[in-house]
Amino acid sequence: MKILGMNGDNAVAYAMKQINPDVVAGYPITPQTIAIEKFSEYVADGEVDTEFVAVESEHSAMSACIGASASGGRVMTSTASAGLAFMWEMLYVAASTRLPIVMNVMNRALSAPINIHCDHSDSMGARDSGWIQIYGENVQEGYDNIIQAVKIAESAGLPVMPCFDGFIVSHAVERVEALDDEKVKNFIGIYKSEHPLLDVENPVTYGPFDMYDYYMEHKKQEHEAMKAALKIVKDVGKEYEKISGRSYDTLSEHRLDDAELAVIALGSTAGTAREAVDEMRKKGINAGSLKLRLFRPFPYEDIRNALKNVKAIAVMDRCDSFGAFGGPMFSEIRSALYKTSDAEVVNYIYGLGGRDVTTNHIKKVISDLNNISTTGKVKEYVQYLGVR
Amino acid sequence: MKGWKEIPDGGLILEPGNSVEYKTGSWRAKRPVWDKEKCINCLICWIQCPDNAIIVENEKIRGINYDYCKGCGICASICPKEAISMEEEK
Numbered sequence: 001m002k003i004l005g006m007n008g009d010n011a012v013a014y015a016m017k018q019i020n021p022d023v024v025a026g027y028p029i030t031p032q033t034i035a036i037e038k039f040s041e042y043v044a045d046g047e048v049d050t051e052f053v054a055v056e057s058e059h060s061a062m063s064a065c066i067g068a069s070a071s072g073g074r075v076m077t078s079t080a081s082a083g084l085a086f087m088w089e090m091l092y093v094a095a096s097t098r099l100p101i102v103m104n105v106m107n108r109a110l111s112a113p114i115n116i117h118c119d120h121s122d123s124m125g126a127r128d129s130g131w132i133q134i135y136g137e138n139v140q141e142g143y144d145n146i147i148q149a150v151k152i153a154e155s156a157g158l159p160v161m162p163c164f165d166g167f168i169v170s171h172a173v174e175r176v177e178a179l180d181d182e183k184v185k186n187f188i189g190i191y192k193s194e195h196p197l198l199d200v201e202n203p204v205t206y207g208p209f210d211m212y213d214y215y216m217e218h219k220k221q222e223h224e225a226m227k228a229a230l231k232i233v234k235d236v237g238k239e240y241e242k243i244s245g246r247s248y249d250t251l252s253e254h255r256l257d258d259a260e261l262a263v264i265a266l267g268s269t270a271g272t273a274r275e276a277v278d279e280m281r282k283k284g285i286n287a288g289s290l291k292l293r294l295f296r297p298f299p300y301e302d303i304r305n306a307l308k309n310v311k312a313i314a315v316m317d318r319c320d321s322f323g324a325f326g327g328p329m330f331s332e333i334r335s336a337l338y339k340t341s342d343a344e345v346v347n348y349i350y351g352l353g354g355r356d357v358t359t360n361h362i363k364k365v366i367s368d369l370n371n372i373s374t375t376g377k378v379k380e381y382v383q384y385l386g387v388r
Numbered sequence: 389m390k391g392w393k394e395i396p397d398g399g400l401i402l403e404p405g406n407s408v409e410y411k412t413g414s415w416r417a418k419r420p421v422w423d424k425e426k427c428i429n430c431l432i433c434w435i436q437c438p439d440n441a442i443i444v445e446n447e448k449i450r451g452i453n454y455d456y457c458k459g460c461g462i463c464a465s466i467c468p469k470e471a472i473s474m475e476e477e478k
Contacts, residue, residue, distance in 0.1 A: 098398035157397060195400055205401035217392040218399050224392070 008169040009034035018184040022073030025053035025064035029083035031166035058083040062090035069099035072196025081108035095130025100153035108166040117354020121319035139174040156229040250299035259288030261369040276362035300336035350385035416459030426471035433463035
């Protein structure tokens with residue numbers, strides 16, 4: 001084990017170096033640039049065996065990844081924001097063709113107005129594309145998630161998108177415990193594709209036309225593969241704990257055991273929420289928080305269990321779903337709790353385009369929950385937090 | 389037809405050349421009917437048919453392969469002797 005000072009992007013590049021994928025096709029976009037730039041240095045310096053494909057766009061990056069993965073290689077890339085949006089068509093192709101590509105997303109807002117800072121509208125827009133989505137809170141989790149993602153992808157036969165907050169994690173230098181190269185190598189093992197295009201002895205067709213007579217059967221396969229991925233994510237998390245000492249599940253709880261009020265967040269805000277919970281506890285307010293790690297597949301049973309005793313819940317969405325009843329996580333969590341919980345569930349849309357969210361904001365959210373819990377009245381189910 | 393557990397994942401086709409098993413004749417709305425008496429065996433229809441559905445033996449037309457003919461009507465429209473007519477499928 002080595003202790004390194006790295007920002008999120010460098011940690012992704014470092015993990016990718018240890019993984020030593022066969023092919024990386026990448027295109028730079030803020031705040032992901034450092035990761036692909038650093039990784040291309042590893043390629044230039046001969047520290048990896050990877051074929052690095054410098055493409056002209058993200059649509060091409062994902063297309064090249066799909067081709068390389070179908071050919072039988074272990075394939076990785078990384079993107080953010082408009083880059084992810086530009087990949088849209090190919091994201092679905094990668095998932096539906098069941099290719100285990102791993103792509104780290106450094107979450108950034110979508111235009112317009114153009115903005116380079118963090119929110120989750122990029123990856124949340126891709127939530128229905130068939131990619132497994134894992135959200136990391138800090139640099140350590142970013143590093144750990146990408147290594148686990150390789151194993152999850154190859155076991156599930158689905159692509160994985162580990163995500164973390166742009167700039168807040170991607171550009172912040174933190175202490176990272178990096179595993180020894182050998183440990184990473186043994187953990188991920190050797191990837192052997194079942195039907196590589198390059199196996200000329202056993203010809204295979206990828207991407208044929210599919211009519212209404214078989215299209216639904218292929219979607220059903222994908223549906224079932226995504227459901228089965230839930231256990232794979234848990235198993236890989238347990239296995240990773242054995243080599244790292246750090247445990248990973250679909251979510252993690254903070255002081256929820258005896259809590260009446262709960263705040264739920266993804267990514268870096270989960271840390272801010274824990275701090276706010278601790279401060280409110282000192283004032284005698286019975287709060288707890290829940291960090292959701294896995295968004296696809298959605299761990300609805302774990303969420304029901306974790307929230308079974310609370311009376312009021314605030315779901316923090318770092319993106320809007322315009323015209324919907326609340327943000328994407330709010331809809332999912334309310335749906336998960338339907339008929340199993342009497343708790344009031346409210347939604348805060350926060351942090352768009354990198355708008356800062358502090359412990360004071362979350363303490364205000366907890367105070368709101370406290371009012372809801374004592375009066376039984378909800379003023380507004382969905383509101384913007386920290387907006388003028 | 390096969391269920392989702394019986395087909396390869398991701399739409400992959402593992403047996404090369406298996407498109408012959410897919411009988412596209414069911415797509416047809418109109419069927420070409422060949423009149424042997426009018427036909428001069430110029431083979432223009434055989435050249436133009438996009439589905440290779442004109443059956444030819446020893447440089448002579450023998451008939452139409454209704455397993456694969458999609459009924460596009462090209463053969464009927466280019467025949468110089470009007471030896472192929474399109475009739476409604478019943």
